[in-house]
Amino acid sequence: MSTRTEIATLGEFGLIDHLTxxxxxxxxxTILSVGDDAAVLDHFGKQVVVTTDLLIEGVHFDLVYTPxxxxxxxxxxxxxxxxxxxNAIPAQITVSVGISNRFSVEAMEEFYxxxxxxxxxxxxxxxGGDTTTSNKGFIISVTAIGEVxxxxxxxxxxxxxxxxxxxxxxxxxxxxxxxxxxxxxxxFLESPSVQPDLESQGYILKRLLKPRARKDIIEFFExxxxxxxxxxxxSDGLSSxxxxxxxxSNMGCLLYEDKLPVAEDSGGEDYELLFTIKQEDYxxxxxxxxxxxxxxxxxxxxxxxxxxxxxxKHEITAxxxxxxx
Amino acid sequence: MSTRTEIATLGEFGLIDHLTxxxxxxxxxTILSVGDDAAVLDHFGKQVVVTTDLLIEGVHFDLVYTPxxxxxxxxxxxxxxxxxxxNAIPAQITVSVGISNRFSVEAMEEFYxxxxxxxxxxxxxxxGGDTTTSNKGFIISVTAIGEVxxxxxxxxxxxxxxxxxxxxxxxxxxxxxxxxxxxxxxxFLESPSVQPDLESQGYILKRLLKPRARKDIIEFFExxxxxxxxxxxxSDGLSSxxxxxxxxSNMGCLLYEDKLPVAEDSGGEDYELLFTIKQEDYxxxxxxxxxxxxxxxxxxxxxxxxxxxxxxKHEITAxxxxxxx
Numbered sequence: 001m002s003t004r005t006e007i008a009t010l011g012e013f014g015l016i017d018h019l020t021x022x023x024x025x026x027x028x029x030t031i032l033s034v035g036d037d038a039a040v041l042d043h044f045g046k047q048v049v050v051t052t053d054l055l056i057e058g059v060h061f062d063l064v065y066t067p068x069x070x071x072x073x074x075x076x077x078x079x080x081x082x083x084x085x086x087n088a089i090p091a092q093i094t095v096s097v098g099i100s101n102r103f104s105v106e107a108m109e110e111f112y113x114x115x116x117x118x119x120x121x122x123x124x125x126x127x128g129g130d131t132t133t134s135n136k137g138f139i140i141s142v143t144a145i146g147e148v149x150x151x152x153x154x155x156x157x158x159x160x161x162x163x164x165x166x167x168x169x170x171x172x173x174x175x176x177x178x179x180x181x182x183x184x185x186x187x188f189l190e191s192p193s194v195q196p197d198l199e200s201q202g203y204i205l206k207r208l209l210k211p212r213a214r215k216d217i218i219e220f221f222e223x224x225x226x227x228x229x230x231x232x233x234x235s236d237g238l239s240s241x242x243x244x245x246x247x248x249s250n251m252g253c254l255l256y257e258d259k260l261p262v263a264e265d266s267g268g269e270d271y272e273l274l275f276t277i278k279q280e281d282y283x284x285x286x287x288x289x290x291x292x293x294x295x296x297x298x299x300x301x302x303x304x305x306x307x308x309x310x311x312x313k314h315e316i317t318a319x320x321x322x323x324x325x
Numbered sequence: 326m327s328t329r330t331e332i333a334t335l336g337e338f339g340l341i342d343h344l345t346x347x348x349x350x351x352x353x354x355t356i357l358s359v360g361d362d363a364a365v366l367d368h369f370g371k372q373v374v375v376t377t378d379l380l381i382e383g384v385h386f387d388l389v390y391t392p393x394x395x396x397x398x399x400x401x402x403x404x405x406x407x408x409x410x411x412n413a414i415p416a417q418i419t420v421s422v423g424i425s426n427r428f429s430v431e432a433m434e435e436f437y438x439x440x441x442x443x444x445x446x447x448x449x450x451x452x453g454g455d456t457t458t459s460n461k462g463f464i465i466s467v468t469a470i471g472e473v474x475x476x477x478x479x480x481x482x483x484x485x486x487x488x489x490x491x492x493x494x495x496x497x498x499x500x501x502x503x504x505x506x507x508x509x510x511x512x513f514l515e516s517p518s519v520q521p522d523l524e525s526q527g528y529i530l531k532r533l534l535k536p537r538a539r540k541d542i543i544e545f546f547e548x549x550x551x552x553x554x555x556x557x558x559x560s561d562g563l564s565s566x567x568x569x570x571x572x573x574s575n576m577g578c579l580l581y582e583d584k585l586p587v588a589e590d591s592g593g594e595d596y597e598l599l600f601t602i603k604q605e606d607y608x609x610x611x612x613x614x615x616x617x618x619x620x621x622x623x624x625x626x627x628x629x630x631x632x633x634x635x636x637x638k639h640e641i642t643a644x645x646x647x648x649x650x
Contacts, residue, residue, distance in 0.1 A: 001359050029570065031372060031478075032480060035573075036481055037376060037408075037410040038375055038413070038633070039376070040372050040374035041334075042376075044369065044370065044475075048368045049365055050363055050364045051362060052420070052421055053421070053455050054421040054457050056457060056459050059423075059457060060457070082362040082363050083361040086363045092375070094468065096378070096379040127375065128375060128377060129377060131377050132384060132385070133384050134384065135381070135382050135383045137461075139379065139381065139423070141379050143377055143419065143468040144363075145375065146363070153356075153357065154364045155361045158530045232361075264605065269478070
């Protein structure tokens with residue numbers, strides 16, 4: 001950035017006007033967008049899904065290795081992922097930011113470019129938010145609103161005995177990306193002249209910095225007439241999240257290590273979908289290369305187990321069972 | 326508080342479960358509440374209003390003089406005020422918090438008691454949120470969702486020539502309360518043994534620490550068949566906020582100092598409603614003692630003016646025109 005404009009020169013209202021001056025709306029359900037006390041939405045005939053996330057600098061992201069454009073993009077995508085995980089289609093978001101005077105208008109523009117890029121890619125409208133001062137650090141709060149055909153939403157609690165446990169995409173890459181960036185940051189802080197060697201790591205870095213939400217899987221369900229019996233997005237890691245589904249559904253599970261679509265390790269931040277389907281829906285999903293069947297739901301009394309490649313059965317623990325150790 | 330339970334003993338999921346264990350829902354439109362990737366709402370036949378606020382310790386509140394119960398209550402109420410300001414009735418909220426390890430489970434319980442008290446008083450459902458760590462300080466993000474009869478929502482931009490400008494309640498008390506608390510905090514920090522003399526200041530303290538949102542005014546409009554031509558809640562102070570309405574509506578205004586229902590000074594945080602009505606609706610509101618007519622809308626070319634008690638005309642400025650100086 002060659003120019004630095006202090007936010008104080010625009011003021012809070014000026015900053016909002018500036019950052020939202022090119023904001024477009026894409027949905028007929030967006031009746032009134034940014035600029036009033038609230039947005040007005042019309043979801044006549046649909047049910048509405050709402051989810052929210054709070055992201056704090058130093059806890060959820062590190063600006064040393066996170067470009068603001070990517071941060072804006074990711075802040076939106078992680079929320080949309082929760083909407084898709086309800087079998088819903090996101091339509092609107094609000095984005096609030098708390099910023100210290102360390103940030104310039106240009107920095108906020110870069111962040112909002114990422115927000116708008118996600119809005120365009122996932123076809124959602126930015127309809128509101130709050131912009132305020134923080135004493136220290138960057139704080140982001142995103143709320144996403146989606147639409148679902150009445151009573152077609154999918155919770156974590158509907159998994160039934162014999163249902164097939166499935167995941168989309170592959171697992172673990174985002175976590176590996178995080179480890180890599182932490183290592184490179186340490187090297188950079190110790191020896192700023194050393195250029196990081198990230199060339200060969202493009203895929204896992206992209207998964208960390210610019211994750212995708214699995215809109216395509218939800219659209220596939222719609223086309224094929226599949227309604228999963230339970231679903232969530234994998235944000236804590238597969239082992240932790242399958243335990244959430246089992247607990248909410250009051251069931252057990254049996255996973256197979258050799259069925260896991262593991263890129264490397266599974267440590268969360270994958271934003272893939274974990275879901276269960278009835279056995280009779282197997283034919284509908286078997287040809288989709290983006291979906292892996294990794295096990296099945298059992299009675300609660302049978303516990304939550306994984307069968308390793310060597311044929312041993314292990315209890316799955318919340319701390320994260322590591323399939324590669 | 327006699328007991329201190331570290332949040333680490335419950336963990337993030339345990340804390341959410343604990344704080345929401347007695348959460349009740351009040352609305353048929355709340356299909357699915359806290360505990361999944363998202364909440365599900367059914368506003369069939371109504372339009373939906375969405376608003377969000379981000380509150381940061383040290384910027385928006387000071388825990389030296391803000392009890393956590395009151396903070397929880399106020400965090401919800403300021404959002405509901407934005408929903409009412411759209412002529413809508415709030416139905417659901419999400420509450421996210423970022424907390425450092427300075428806070429105990431008991432402290433968070435106290436905060437949530439205030440949240441639940443507001444939910445009960447204003448008849449809204451808590452349907453979701455995010456609980457996360459912060460490095461420093463307390464961060465609160467609240468999103469409120471309301472319902473409005475299709476196309477009966479009221480923006481800031483509909484004021485027309487000759488419309489009467491009205492405010493609810495009285496102005497300035499909350500601002501005075503803030504000045505008072507800042508003074509007492511200074512005394513307390515310098516001489517901790519001195520007890521603050523707040524006895525005689527009950528009303529303005531209550532307005533600061535426990536503001537109300539004007540649900541009653543919106544219900545009055547519904548009963549009397551009044552739809553304001555424009556409306557917003559007064560959060561920045563009357564002079565700043567009337568300029569927002571004039572700008573959004575592309576109109577001017579003329580206010581009368583002797584018509585202002587000023588408790589003392591107007592400095593914002595009143596959460597009263599500022600609205601305009603057509604002249605023919607005057608008879609419908611004149612008997613409501615909670616509503617004052619303070620002026621009328623003029624052509625934009627006539628500027629934004631106030632006539633003082635002494636009969637002089639002044640331009641209203643965004644910095645806040647002080648009617649008592």
